[in-house]
Amino acid sequence: MxxxxxxxxxxxxxxxxxxxxxxxxxxxxxxxxxxxxxxxxxxxxxxxxxxxxxxxxxxxxxxxxxxxxxxxxxxxxxxxxxxxxxxxxxxxxxxxxxxxxxxxxxxxxxxxxxxxAHGSGLGAFLLGNHSRGLIDDIGTALFIIPPTSKIALIQKIAYATDFEDPDHEMKFIRKLIALANLLKAEVFITHVYKESDVSPAFYKSVQQIMLDISCENDYPKIHYKAIKNVSNKKGLDWLMAHGDMDLLVMVHHAQGFLDRIIRGSLTQKLAGSDAIPLLVFKKAPAP
Structure with missing residues (x-):
């Protein structure tokens, strides 16, 4: 249990x-x-x-x-x-x-x-000393619950990533699928990227990840969603506005997708997305 x-x-x-x-x-x-x-x-x-x-x-x-x-x-x-x-x-x-x-x-x-999440939404939480410390320094997965989030069954989960570290993506996607299986929820692996920044080899590696996920997991509720030709800010903005998700999931590691959100102006966008809880997985530092 x-x-x-x-x-x-x-x-x-x-x-x-x-x-x-x-x-x-x-x-x-x-x-x-x-x-x-x-x-x-x-x-x-x-x-x-x-x-x-x-x-x-x-x-x-x-x-x-x-x-x-x-x-x-x-x-x-x-x-x-x-x-x-x-x-x-x-x-x-x-x-x-x-x-x-x-x-x-x-x-x-x-x-x-x-x-x-205290203050004006997730953005304020992510910028706070205690909260940033929780994200940075504990290895356990962390749920951050905004004060206006709905209390309901989790049925749709968005895993937001730019696939900059594809070797580690599978590890956390497996963890998420195990949770989704218990929740009986759909998982939308959401790839946010600019087409001009993605090489054919990189795109092929993402396709391979999705193929591996499909082959490894006997779980039919996994979907791939691409949000291309936008910045991380605009991509997450679109996901928050149109995704109708119950939970947003990201992986935190130095210079990664969530780290750039915390350090950059995208925290202000998260500040406006009070209704969506955030689940943060922490990538272990390299030995």
């Missing part, structure tokens, strides 16, 4: 992400682990800083546990997405967000981390 680590700060956006996680858990038969990270300053103060009383730290952790219990009860009582009591657990951990996520992932097999 899959494990979903759902990060929460008890905000409205975070509670919406938790409800989304319940819907997802029901579809893929997953367990939910609610997690609130309590930032507690070091017990030994640095020069010029005032020590944080340990009593205050204990109060924060106790308050966190109370709120987690409330959230757990609220999720269990939802009529639309009922989750059995044994399938929702919670934990309140002191420390720094990234360190806590890594520590939990080392203790338990975490299949997906789920977090809310």
């Amino acid at each position: 899959n494990n979903l680590l759902v990060l929460t700060d008890f905000s409205k956006s975070a509670k919406h992400a938790a409800v989304y996680a319940c819907s997802l858990a029901k579809q893929i038969q997953a367990k939910i682990i609610l997690c609130n990270v309590v930032i507690v300053p070091a017990e030994v103060p640095l020069a010029g800083f005032v020590a944080w009383p340990l009593e205050e730290s204990d109060v924060l952790l106790k308050e966190s546990e109370v709120e987690l219990k409330k959230l757990k009860m609220q999720l269990e009582k939802m009529d639309d997405y009922p989750i059995p009591n044994s399938d929702i657990s919670f934990r309140s951990d002191p420390g720094i967000l990234l360190d806590v996520v890594k520590d939990i992932s080392a203790e338990i097999q975490i299949d997906f981390v789920i977090t809310a």
Whole structure:
């Protein structure tokens, strides 16, 4: 059974992400682990800083546990997405967000981390320090849930790529197909490119990837969609406006498709696509 680590700060956006996680858990038969990270300053103060009383730290952790219990009860009582009591657990951990996520992932097999997009959509989330750190530094696949995204069955998934790293595409497409199989969802492998930048050999390699996918996977709901002669910005813009997708999936690695989106003006386009959750797979760095 899959494990979903759902990060929460008890905000409205975070509670919406938790409800989304319940819907997802029901579809893929997953367990939910609610997690609130309590930032507690070091017990030994640095020069010029005032020590944080340990009593205050204990109060924060106790308050966190109370709120987690409330959230757990609220999720269990939802009529639309009922989750059995044994399938929702919670934990309140002191420390720094990234360190806590890594520590939990080392203790338990975490299949997906789920977090809310705060601010003005995904663009604001991708530019934030904590969020960018989650994308950059954790290896677990990350769901980013905008506050206005619909809570419904995931039926159509878009995997957006420029196929600049075709050798690694198959690895992540296989992971996505495994998820899509559980969801019984259609997968649209969406190739965004400029025709002038694509050589015949490159295009042939993409065709080979699609052929390999068809041969390897006994899953009929895989489609190929080409968006050509446009920039990454315009291609993703078209996909958001006309694709009618329930989930957008991208792979993050240095100088890759998503990395260029994060660094460039396309973050502003993502800021306007509040309704579509994003799933980010992380490519491991080269040894």
